[in-house]
Amino acid sequence: MRALVWHGKQDIRSEQVPDPEIEDPKDAIIKVTSCAICGSDLHLFHNYIPAMKPGDIVGHEMMGEVVETGSAVTKLKKGERVVIPFTINCDECDQCRRGNFSLCERSNRNGELADTVFGHRTAGLFGYTHLTGGYAGGQAEYLRVPFADATHIKVPDSMTDEQALFLGDIFPTGWQAAVQADIRRTDVVAIWGAGPVGQMAIRSAILLGADKVIAIDRLPERLSMAEAAGAITINFEDESVVERLNDLTGGKGPDKCIDCVGLEAHASSHIDSMLDRVKQATMMESDRPHVLREMIYVCRGGGVLSIPGVYGGLVDKIPFGVAMNKGLTFRMGQTHVRRWTDDLTRRIDEGQIDPSFVITHTASLDEGPGMYRVFEQKQDSCIKVVLKP
Amino acid sequence: MNATSTLVTSRPDRSLTTSDRVARGLGWFSLGLGLAEIVAPGKLGKALGLEGKETLLRAYGGREIGAGVWALSDTPAPAIWSRVAGDIVDLATLAAGLKGADDTQRRNNYIALAAVAGITVVDLLTALSLTAEQSERKGETGRDYSDRSGFPGGAAKARGAADAAGQDPIPVDFKVTATEDRLEEQKKALEPA
Numbered sequence: 001m002r003a004l005v006w007h008g009k010q011d012i013r014s015e016q017v018p019d020p021e022i023e024d025p026k027d028a029i030i031k032v033t034s035c036a037i038c039g040s041d042l043h044l045f046h047n048y049i050p051a052m053k054p055g056d057i058v059g060h061e062m063m064g065e066v067v068e069t070g071s072a073v074t075k076l077k078k079g080e081r082v083v084i085p086f087t088i089n090c091d092e093c094d095q096c097r098r099g100n101f102s103l104c105e106r107s108n109r110n111g112e113l114a115d116t117v118f119g120h121r122t123a124g125l126f127g128y129t130h131l132t133g134g135y136a137g138g139q140a141e142y143l144r145v146p147f148a149d150a151t152h153i154k155v156p157d158s159m160t161d162e163q164a165l166f167l168g169d170i171f172p173t174g175w176q177a178a179v180q181a182d183i184r185r186t187d188v189v190a191i192w193g194a195g196p197v198g199q200m201a202i203r204s205a206i207l208l209g210a211d212k213v214i215a216i217d218r219l220p221e222r223l224s225m226a227e228a229a230g231a232i233t234i235n236f237e238d239e240s241v242v243e244r245l246n247d248l249t250g251g252k253g254p255d256k257c258i259d260c261v262g263l264e265a266h267a268s269s270h271i272d273s274m275l276d277r278v279k280q281a282t283m284m285e286s287d288r289p290h291v292l293r294e295m296i297y298v299c300r301g302g303g304v305l306s307i308p309g310v311y312g313g314l315v316d317k318i319p320f321g322v323a324m325n326k327g328l329t330f331r332m333g334q335t336h337v338r339r340w341t342d343d344l345t346r347r348i349d350e351g352q353i354d355p356s357f358v359i360t361h362t363a364s365l366d367e368g369p370g371m372y373r374v375f376e377q378k379q380d381s382c383i384k385v386v387l388k389p
Numbered sequence: 390m391n392a393t394s395t396l397v398t399s400r401p402d403r404s405l406t407t408s409d410r411v412a413r414g415l416g417w418f419s420l421g422l423g424l425a426e427i428v429a430p431g432k433l434g435k436a437l438g439l440e441g442k443e444t445l446l447r448a449y450g451g452r453e454i455g456a457g458v459w460a461l462s463d464t465p466a467p468a469i470w471s472r473v474a475g476d477i478v479d480l481a482t483l484a485a486g487l488k489g490a491d492d493t494q495r496r497n498n499y500i501a502l503a504a505v506a507g508i509t510v511v512d513l514l515t516a517l518s519l520t521a522e523q524s525e526r527k528g529e530t531g532r533d534y535s536d537r538s539g540f541p542g543g544a545a546k547a548r549g550a551a552d553a554a555g556q557d558p559i560p561v562d563f564k565v566t567a568t569e570d571r572l573e574e575q576k577k578a579l580e581p582a
Contacts, residue, residue: 010409010463014402045404046463099562179558182565185549203539208558209549225534230544281462304565329565343558352550357539360532370401376463380528 002389003057003140004368009047010376012058012369020136020144025072028148030082034161035062035138037368037375037385038086038169039195040262040310044128045372048263048286049312051113051129060086060126061169062138063161073148081155083168084138084145085337088124091150102334107147108133122334139368141389153341156349162356163348165386166200171355172340174200174260177308179340180331181256183208188249190214190298191231192291193260194222196384197308199358201258202231207352210256214248216241218266221381225358236268242298253300262309263287272317279316286313296323307332358384365389408518412469415515416460418508419453419472426450436497437483438490449479466519473516476509 005015020029038061043049063083066076076082088107089096095103107124108114110133114121117131124146127137136144145151155164174197183189189210191201194217205213206229215226216234223233234244245254265288267277272290279285295305296319305328323330347353360383363371371385400406426433427450430443439446452475459468483502490498540547551558 007405011403011405013404099560179560179563180565182559182563184566199539203547204551206540206544206548207551209551220531221534224532225537228535228538228544229540230538230548281458331563331565347551351541352547353539354541355539357537360534367401369404372404374528377523377527379530381530381532381534382528383534 001141002365003136004059004365006044006052006056006058007054010045010373012045012372014366014369017057017140020142022068022070023144024146025070026147026149027070028066028073028076028145028152029068030062030064030084030143030145031067032062032064032138032141032143032389033081034064034165035059035140035365035387035389036165036170037061037139037372037387039197040128041372042376043263043310043312045376046264048280049129049310051131051134053130053134056127056129056134057136057140058127059137059139060128061165062126062143063155063165063168064143067142069148075149076152081157081164082152083155083164083341084126084143084152085167085172085341086126086128086169087334087337088126088133088135088146088151089338090147096150099336099339101336101338103336107151110134125334139365139387141365150338153338153345156345159345159348160356162359162386163354164345166196166355166358167341167344167348168337169335170196170358171200171344172337173197173308173335174202175204175340175344176333176335177201177258177260177306178204178208180333181205181258181304181306183210183256185209186211187255188212188214189256189258190216190245190254190295191258191260192216192295193262193309194219194226194233195260196358198222198258198260199225199229199383200355201260201308202226203229203353205256205258206230207347212248214245214254218268219378219381221360222383225383228357241294245298249300253298254303255300256304256306257295257299258306259291259295259309261291263289263311265290276316285316287311287315289315289318292318296326296328299326299328301326302328304329304331308335359386361385363387406518406522408515408522409465411511411515412460412465412519415469415472415508415512416457416465419457419460423450423453423455423457426453436494437501438486438488438494438498439482442482445482449475449482466516466523469512469516469519472512473509476505476512479505480509 001019003017066080087102089101089104090106093105102123104123108121111121124133126135153167187210189205194215213231215231218237267273276288365387368387374382375385426446430446434440456468456472538544
């Protein structure tokens with residue numbers, strides 16, 4: 001089959017690889033009909049996340065049709081359309097029973113490695129390093145789905161691929177970002193990063209009834225998409241984020257701050273972000289946490305910081321004294337995708353939201369590597385790429 | 390809206406172009422040369438007729454290392470342009486070293502001049518190619534997506550729609566701030582039996 005294969009920094013190729021096979025009775029194989037390039041794929045593309053190996057198949061946003069099931073699979077049938085969540089979960093371990101699906105204690109087949117690095121293992125993820133199981137990803141023609149009875153979301157016939165695809169990651173990620181900020185109707189919510197997850201977080205905050213939603217980015221196309229949903233926008237290249245947020249909140253600061261940027265914050269005119277860029281390039285720091293610092297500084301005392309943005313390792317100069325004195329609450333983590341998807345599928349089905357708004361580019365799987373460059377360099381007003389194997 | 394062939398690289402099935410690969414090679418070369426200039430400026434100076442200019446050579450070494458690190462980053466084009474500028478400075482410095490050089494130094498200096506001239510051509514071609522690839526892939530920027538609310542019923546109707554059915558969409562274990570229910574629960578718990 002064809003698949004997008006990681007070979008090193010900024011080196012992804014469309015290649016012929018062996019078809020996946022059933023390896024365990026709980027497995028299923030799906031024929032991928034649509035997949036997408038995620039912002040967090042760019043962290044792998046730039047080699048900022050450890051434990052990738054040349055030859056790894058990438059991609060963790062995918063959906064398709066079931067073509068084969070293992071002998072122990074009882075909840076899936078051949079021909080059914082499914083979205084596959086990026087977190088692999090067993091549904092049986094203690095963490096899964098609590099709804100903490102991204103912390104599944106069974107699905108990471110490199111659990112001992114994860115125990116060593118993280119202290120305690122987290123769930124297996126598709127196409128996302130050997131620390132999280134080294135499972136082949138879904139930017140491919142076919143995908144093996146472990147724990148298939150638990151790791152799937154059934155798609156109603158009425159829903160198109162474009163409407164359903166993002167149930168596997170960015171929609172529940174944006175939703176969890178808003179939910180874990182515990183958004184109330186009186187809240188001013190500031191969201192850093194108007195990329196795909198940021199766009200979903202903006203819409204989730206609006207659905208949850210936030211009084212004001214403020215989106216922070218520098219790209220006009222992303223800000224225009226944020227405005228379309230009703231967000232107030234701040235272009236951080238044109239104005240001071242801290243001053244504008246204080247102006248918009250009567251000097252109090254936003255109640256809830258959401259970081260949809262993560263470890264690759266743009267090197268702006270701020271000295272700390274320039275230093276981060278140099279330190280990351282010289283391997284003195286793994287992540288560029290400018291957004292974290294800004295959120296801690298500007299958030300209202302007693303406020304909540306929600307962090308769906310991916311961080312990979314070590315961050316420097318975090319003003320923890322400020323956070324402590326202001327009594328801030330930090331909520332973060334990989335998304336417990338399946339915890340939210342029944343509810344979100346219903347919301348799409350009822351017409352409350354249509355996540356396909358975010359798709360700006362569609363291409364074939366073979367064009368995928370080139371589209372990584374287009375997405376990376378934010379060319380042609382690219383916000384979200386969908387690939388059709 | 391679909392991607393067009395002008396947006397992707399000449400080999401859309403590969404993300405890394407030949408220029409990217411050459412830029413990385415130049416980055417590693419810069420690091421090696423920079424290290425040599427910092428560690429052994431005396432030997433280099435003596436061989437090239439640049440005796441007494443060890444401090445200058447160390448500074449050039451720092452410049453090379455900076456350019457090398459940058460060339461190995463995900464945005465190599467500016468680093469390769471900085472190498473082109475550095476090459477010109479190197480050529481001028483080597484040419485100045487010809488004055489008063491003995492025969493051996495003069496021969497070494499000519500070899501170095503030829504090598505730097507050659508690498509200048511590679512740097513220049515790579516920098517031009519990287520810049521051209523970037524502008525070729527640029528496409529239309531600042532496109533207006535203000536018609537993409539994502540809310541089929543309109544943005545105004547969407548505000549607060551999540552709990553329109555009267556159910557709180559935020560599970561109890563995801564709440565941070567106290568809710569009236571929880572305060573009530575706490576009050577009851579504190580009441581004497």
